[in-house]
Amino acid sequence: MGALEGSLSFKTYYVEGEPPNDFHADYLSRIQRRFFQPLSPIGDEERSMGWVPVQDPLAVSAQRHDIFFNQYILLALRIDKWSIPSAWLKAIMRQALAERFPDKNIKISKRAKEEVRLQVVTDIKHKILPAMKTVDLVWNISERRLRFWSTSNALCEEFAEFFEETFGLRLTPDSPYMMAKNLGLSDADLNRMLSIEPWYPGLTHQDSM
């Protein structure tokens, strides 16, 4: 959350590259291609990630009016993950194995145990919902700036990669250098920044440049 309400802790990025002329149609179809796909209790996928509208994370598709607001693109990254408490899994496994193999003198093979585990996990997944997380982003197309409502380095890296896969545009996080570049500093000034050594307080006789 964050774009419409809640806390305001985000990471700011510069979006490299020009949006195409008909960016509404192009970006909407790109978003649809990577729209969130729900996890199924049957199957191996433990995690699913994709785009959803901020106002309706349960939506199955996005409409133009859900995403585009004048110069802004408003989206949420939804991440679902199966999260089965290990204590529950252990207890139900023990019960299922006892039912399937009542004779305690027979050694249960690894393969048989794995088959039971898969059945137990599938049964549990049918009874629970996956853990869901959504993280908002607001992309100002005209300023080529984007805010992603997370400060977790791991999640931010994953997001930047997914964004690039979706839109074919690279994101560069904010920094003193990027801010200077974005302020329109000349190449000469940007090069001067690179040649200046750090100035440490408390140390006298430092070079002026």
Added chain:
Amino acid sequence: MDLFEKIERTRHFGELFVIWLWYHADIDDTMFRLSDGSLLSLSFDNQLTLEAKLAQAERTRISGGAPAASSEAREALRQGKLVSQAKIRVERDEKTWVFVLNAQTLTLTGLKIPAVMTKADDEKLYERQFLIEEIDALVRGLYERFLTIRLDAKQWKNESHALAAWIDEEV
């Protein structure tokens, strides 16, 4: 040099920028003039973290009261520590923003913006974004002023002498 190297090599500009803000907030009684001539008030709030870079990594975290006005904070500067994070309050046109400025990235975290008045989702979006972009522009405006001084040898010579003298002052 690729972009990644350029970004890493210039992170110290963010650290010096926050000290420069601290210095001017103190000597100019919190008032800053932007390049368009407008004024804003910037003060250091109740959290300040300084870290040593040259010697062993040491951290001084001062919270509560007015840490920027404390002798402990000024002493940390004299020991060569740099500000890594500072909670800052900006006031302009009867609006107030409070945030933590991260020196190495110049990102604002835990941002508190002036109250949003609208209720409808799209209006709320525009109003919140406007207030976020307004503080973002103010911080960028201050950074631009700092860069103008830091990148000019003559101006920086005077500024750095004044800054060093301020650091040496007893609080």
